[in-house]
Each structure stands twice: as C-alpha cells, then as structure tokens.
Amino acid sequence: MDGAEEAREFHSSEILSSSLTVSTSLSVHDMKPRIVELCKDLFKKWSKLDDSCFFVETVSGGITNLLLKVSVKEENHEDVSVIVRLYGPNTEYVINRERELLAIKYLSAAGFGAKLLGVFENGTVQAFITARTLTPLDMRNPKLAAEIAKQLQKFHQVEIPCSKEPQLWNDIHKFFDKASSLEFDDSEKQKVNETISFKDAQDEIAELKELTGLLNSPVVFSHNDLLSGNIMVNDEEEKLYLIDFEYGSYNYRGYDIGNHFAEYAGYDCDYSLLPNKDEQYHFFRHYLQPGRPHEVPDRDLEKLYLEANMYVLAAHLYWAFWALIQAKMSPIDFDYLGYFFMRYNEYKRQKEKCFSMAQSYFSCSSSA
Template sequence: MANYIHVPASAPDIPKLDIAVDDQHYKAGALKLIQEIRPAWNHSLVKMKMFTDGITNKLIGCYVDETMEDVVLVRIYGYMTELFVDRDNELKSFRVLHAHGCAPNLYCTFNNGLCYEFIQGTALDPEHVSHPKLFRIIARQLAKFHSIHAHNGWVPKSNLWLKMKKYFSLVPNEFENKVNERFIEGVPSFQQLQQEMNWMKKRLSSLGSPVVLCHNDLLCKNIIFNDKEGHLKFIDYEYAGYNYQAYDIGNHFNEFAGLNEVDYAQYPNRELQLQWLRAYLEAYKEFKGQGSEVSDNEVEVLYVQVNQFALASHFFWGLWALIQTKYSTIDFDYLGYAVVRFTQYFKMKPEVTALSLP
C-alpha cells in the first residue's frame, strides 16, 4: 500500500548478499550471512533461536553472547509471499523509518530475506495494548509514523483498493478435500465478496481520512516495549506504505482481539477509543507542528472513520488468509482465520455503518 516512497539521500545503502537460506534447513545459510555481517564473531559459537510468532515469514535470532545483547535477526520470506508483498517497497519503508528513528538497523538483504537489528524488549500481548500507560505510548509512536513526510513532493495516495483487488484475484477458486468443504461452508461467495469490496470503496473513500505513511500490520507482537528504558518500537514493515490514517488505527484496534485465540470482545470500547484517539491526535498535531489542542469534534470524526475502516482491515486480512491457505508452509490455520475475519466483518458492519460524521 504505497506510492512514491522517497528514501532520504542521507540513508545508507543496504548491501545485498547473493545467499539463499533454506526455510527448513536454515542453519548453514544463516551462518553464511553472519560471517558477512559479524566477521569478528567466533562463528563456531553462534547460537540460533527460532521465533514462532510470525505467520508470514520465518525469523531466526543469531547470537554468541548468552546475554543476547547483540542479536542479528534473519528473516526468511514465506513461500510465495512475493505474490502479495512488495519487497522493494518493504526495503524502502524500512530505510525511511530508520532514517526517522522509527526502525532498527538494517544490515543486509539476501536472495530470500533480510537481516536486521534485534530490538531489546517485550513483544506485547492483547492484555498489554489496552493498558492506559502503554496505549498512550503506542498512540504517540503511531502518530510519529503517520507524520513522516516521505513522498518527495508528491501528494500521497492510498492503493488500498487496488491492493485488495489484487488479493481478491489471487484467492483460489477451490482447495483440496476437507479444506474445500470448510472454505465453501465458512467463506462468502466470490460474488458477495465483490459486492462488499465495491461498497467499501465507495463508502470509506468518502470519509475524508488523510493518506499517511502507515504500518498497516500493527498486531500486538509487532510492538516491542522496553520497560527498563521506557521506549516502544514497532517492527515488521513489509505491509508498510501510504494508506488511510483511519485504516491503520482501525487495523490496530482489531488486533486487540489477538491472533491465535481471537476474541473480539477485546475490541476497545468507545470510552477507551476516545482516550486513545485524543492521545493520538495530540501527538500527531505536535509532530506536524500544529500545536496540540484537540477538539471533541476532531476526536469524534476520527472515531467514526476508524471504526468504519476497521471493516476494510477485516476484509483485507480475510483475503490474505485465503491466499496463505494455499501457499504457506507455516503451521497455522489460515482458513480458520479467514472465516473469523469475514464473520466479524459482517457482524460489525451494521453497528459501525450506523455511525455518522458529526
């Protein structure tokens, strides 16, 4: 979801290493990368830890010191993810965000992945993101993202609808055996999905949400909080790019429900949202040099926009999960996840479309 991402001239070039890492037998390939990135390490002592939270790629942490103060992350792109992830855009986004202090060091890319700095801290869980102390820090960090001017004079545009149309075209017509039975039973027809996409484009595009540089995948595990140092960072920028401000926030609110055991009872209520959105707008205005005074009307407008764009988030990740059902080698029930997202879309639609801008 990006147009015209402009990498600052001051951003360092990122080396590309002609190395491929097997996602099943990754140790040899990862060690070759470490020999290039950390030549001073004793390579016979390199330890590797597989992180299991991600459901798009495989992620391995490489280190020699038991304290894990210096960890190189090796991310191996998921099988066939180039169908729906623009890797050139991801690299540009990573470099722009690092130039603005929002991303860790990027060490290199390789044939099927990239290596970057491990951010010390704790990956958050759903119970953390609604905590008053943390949600205000999260809101401020997202406002910092959204205030980055990274389009070199162009007026940014969202390609959410083009991206969604592309995902829709990639959804398989059928699956094998029992998976196909679940697909037919649990997922709306292609005709109905097409109708909903047309309706969303017309409805949401008219809400007046600004187009900003977005994270687009702000699930709980992509938020790292270092309690000792009191700072919070977002990770994983493969879906980053220009999109509607309200989409990014609505997508984050949907992620309050969690990933493995999804519970939409955890979706933030109106009171929590209004506090979150006020904190966000105060920070956003501050970063944009517009003071920090925020009116009740501004908060209410954003509230309506965010809750309606949350529908697009459900739909987008529902399509994504159907594509992953066919191609991914990661052990995750993608089809079940797609059914959950589409079910919540239709459950939420009457309530949020009853909201009107003040």
C-alpha cells in the same frame, strides 16, 4: 580489518547484501550452518570466526516470517546479536518486498524499528532490540496505548519517496481476485471454499469502499499491520518500538488506527477485547495532540472514531482475503481458512452498526 572498519560495518548507512538463500523448510538446527555462512558473508569481521562462536535461536515463528536471533562471541569476547528474518514461502503473493525495503531505509533513519544491516535473497538482517514483544492485553494498558498513539502519529509524518496513492483498495481487490480463483488440492478445504459467495463479497467491497470514500480520511504512510507482535517495549527504559514494516504503504489514517484496534482481538479473534469508546478516545487524544491530549475538540474525536470503526470493517475484509491466499500458499501450520471465516463473519456482524453510525454522522454534518 581494524577496529574502526569493524565498527563501520554496524554503523554505516550502507546496507550490506548477500546472494545467499536460507531454506525455511529446514529445522533451526539444520539451518544453523547456512545462517552462520550468511553472517560471515555479510559481516567481514566475522568471516574468520569459528562456527562455534555463533549461537542461533528462534525468536518468533509468526504466521508470515521466521525470526532468528544470532548471538556471536567476537574475538574480544564480547557478545553481539543480530536478528535474521526469513521471509515465509510464497509471501511475495501478499507483500511488496521492494516497497518494504525502501520504507525500512527511511523509517530507520527517522528512528523507527531495528536498523537494517543487510539483505539476502529471502530475508533481511537487522540490529537486535533489547525489548519484549507486547501481547494483545498489553495494548489495553492506558500508558502503553498512549505511547503507541504518540509513536504512530510520528510514524505517519515520515515521508517515503514512493507512490502516495492509498493502497488499501488496490490490495483488497488484488487479494480478492487471487482468492476468488483459488482451487485447493485438499478436498475438504475445497469443499469449504465452495461455500463462500464471492459475488456477495465483491458487493460488500464495493459498498464499503463507496461509504469510506465519504470520510476523507487523511492519507499518510501507514504501518498497516500494527498487531501486538509488531510492537516492542523496553520496560526499564520505558522505550517503545514499532517494528516490521513489510505491509507498509501510503494509506488512510483511519485504516491504520482501525486495523490496530482490530488486533486487540489477537489471532484467536476474541472481539470482546476491542477497545470501547472511552479507550479509543484516550488513544485519539494522544494521537491528535500528543503534548496536550485533553485539549482535543470533541468534533475531532467523533470524526476519528467514525473513521477508525469504519476502517475496522475494511481491515476484516483485507485480512480475510489475505488468509484465503495463505491457506493455499503457506506451509506454516495455522488455520488460515478458519481465520478467513472469523474475519469475514465479524465484518458481517459489525457492518449494520457501523453503516448506521456513518449515515447518522453524515446526515448530522449536512444539516449543521
């Protein structure tokens, strides 16, 4: 293969594919031979390299997927790196992989995320981004918050050729149906599960769906999982990246923003860290009018403030029932059952305040 052909492997719009599978039950050390085999299968320019030219390390051991950085010393002695993302076991219960791969293609073309280089049976290979992952506290930084808002506004303008129906309530109902029929093999977990009133939860879903329906939040292609771990920044170049679109779908603008705000709390669910009204308005100004943030009318800020905070409630329900399914299905060492209660209890704590704010807004709007 000549140099031009080699370059085309990384810069072509064609997405390479392999039928190989990499078991996530292996340690990273034991996984390496399979990862090397996968890379050689996908990228023909690496097929004759000695296995010692490949170095594999963990980038992230998140609560859904495993990310591995593969660094390759090529024959010209240059180092090239890619990211291999292994889907977590049983994640097909909560993620539509077909929709994700379609979205990546168009979002990548629009300049979002890492370029998709290849797919295999239980994961993807993407270009390596030289940047650091944000922490929840980073998202409070006014400069970074403004840039996230601008990037999200651009993200919401990308057209993806799939169903334009907002998926929020479809997904919540799907998660609820699965969660409410679960039985745990672990007797302690089952005992805790039996304390949940699914009838009450079903009523909460119906009530919130009805009230948020009055908001008429615009429907856009949404990220739906904009936590700190899915935002990267290159501090030297001051370039920010939104990554990982596995939960992406058409959805309500207010939900994508509200879900992002809820993620200020991190996995520890410290909800004292949620952005206050001034911080939210700062975000809204840069989202609604990136070029002229201080010219955003007050009524637009008030409307988006209500949207975002009502949909924070929906985010709590979404991730609560998601967590119950993961508590049963995922082998990852994370207290998903505890996470359910943290999200569901926060929903109940914030419900009255948010519902009261919505009713006050609607009564003022109708009398105006």
